[in-house]
Amino acid sequence: SEEMLVRSEKLSLIGQMAAGVGHEIRNPLTALKGFTQLLRSRNQDALFYYDIMMNELDRISLIVDEFMSLAKPHLSEFKETTIEKIVKSVISLLDTQAIMVGVDIELELEEDLPTVFGDENQLKQVILNVVKNGIEAMPDGGLVHISAKRMDNDRLLIAIQDNGVGIPEELLSKVGEPFLTTKDKGTGLGLMVCNRIVDTHHGDLQLFSVKGEGTRVEITLPAMKISG
Ligand code: ADP
Ligand code: MG
Secondary structure: OHHHHHHHHHHHHHHHHHHHHHHHHHHHHHHHHHHHHHHHHHOHHHHHHHHHHHHHHHHHHHHHHHHHHHHHHHHOOOEEEOHHHHHHHHHHHHHHHHHHOOEEEEEEEOOOOOOEEEOHHHHHHHHHHHHHHHHHOOOOOEEEEEEEEEOOOOEEEEEEEEOOOOOOHHHHOOOOOOOOOOOOOOOOOHHHHHHHHHHHOOOEEEEEEEOOOEEEEEEEEEOOOOOO
């Protein structure tokens, strides 16, 4: 539709800008970090301020990295892959972080799932961002349940559910807008990156949430057609 076209043009423009600006910011940032570290080691009485400076510089790095991942599509490599491979690799990345905050990650994969056609790294990024949000929504522990099944219309459904803090109704439609975050150390770019990647894979991402109860993220992707 017209609206989707405009949206995807906007996203690709953002992507190109992110790539250019990101490169320009990374180099001076590396120098700043290096010299801050050096000064920190020479000024023992000002450690407190240097720690704040390093923290803030790290935050800028995080934002730049996350923003630059918007700009990657031209490096993308689409091939046949499986949801099982993608999800399992994300779980192994997040296992330690989850255990530390008392979060269990449960996986329920339907048997004989069809394959998908996509970029493994980008799809991992999507699942990673969503599962991370789930973990971060449960500071006192809980459960992230990941399931994948075939839908009847040649699509796969991946659902990621947590029983965390949830999203207030008035915020739900805004979530995914750039820089919208409710976290002290958040960037508000995670879901925006997810939306962009899911778009380029002809998929769909939807959030369902009840404040105080939890959040469910549903991602659908086209199942790969077996040519015969
Ligand atoms: P960030 O995680 O850096 O804040 P995201 O784009 O990943 O940025 O998420 C944006 C916001 O959406 C979060 O700050 C949070 O308020 C809300 N959110 C996303 N996922 C969840 C979730 N599973 N549970 C509760 N809130 C969520
Ligand atoms: Mg996030």
